[in-house]
Amino acid sequence: MADEENEEEVAAAAAAKKKKMIIGGLLAAAAVYRFVLSGGDPPPDALAAVDEPAEVEVAEGEIVQIPEMTLNLADKDELHFARIGLAVVLLEGEDVTIATTKMPLVQDVVVDVIGDMTFEELRAPGAKDNLREIISERSREAFDGETVSRILFTSFVMQ
Numbered sequence: 001m002a003d004e005e006n007e008e009e010v011a012a013a014a015a016a017k018k019k020k021m022i023i024g025g026l027l028a029a030a031a032v033y034r035f036v037l038s039g040g041d042p043p044p045d046a047l048a049a050v051d052e053p054a055e056v057e058v059a060e061g062e063i064v065q066i067p068e069m070t071l072n073l074a075d076k077d078e079l080h081f082a083r084i085g086l087a088v089v090l091l092e093g094e095d096v097t098i099a100t101t102k103m104p105l106v107q108d109v110v111v112d113v114i115g116d117m118t119f120e121e122l123r124a125p126g127a128k129d130n131l132r133e134i135i136s137e138r139s140r141e142a143f144d145g146e147t148v149s150r151i152l153f154t155s156f157v158m159q
Contacts, residue, residue: 059091059093060089060092060150061089063087063089064088064099065086065087066085066087066088069083069086069111071084071111071114073122073158074115074117074118082122083157083158084110084153086106086110086135086151087151088139088152089148089151090147090148105142106135109138113138119158123158128156132153136150
């Protein structure tokens, strides 16, 4: 009987020692991760160097006005319209005469983009800025990345 009690004590001591080793191993692994693998806290000067990339400034040229367009919005419950005036800022050195003949490409982009939007989407804060960026990007794509720098809204009325 004494041998059984002694064996139980030895087993309990071994289990306690095993638990301590596991906990110690976990603490050591956490310390290694914190100070070695995660890189720790970056120095303050490093944060200043990681700012957003500088935008490449594009030389802009002449501006071509596009006639106002009245478009149906995508609302299903009510009938809403948007009346939008646009101007296209060309890249510097682009021929206005040639660019003007291709402005229906921009009008097609505007019809596609705005025709898929609802009245509420266009009323949301920042929607016009986002819309301007989308139309500018898609217009540049329509011109194969040439000719168009960006799009301007000259008027924007919704009903």
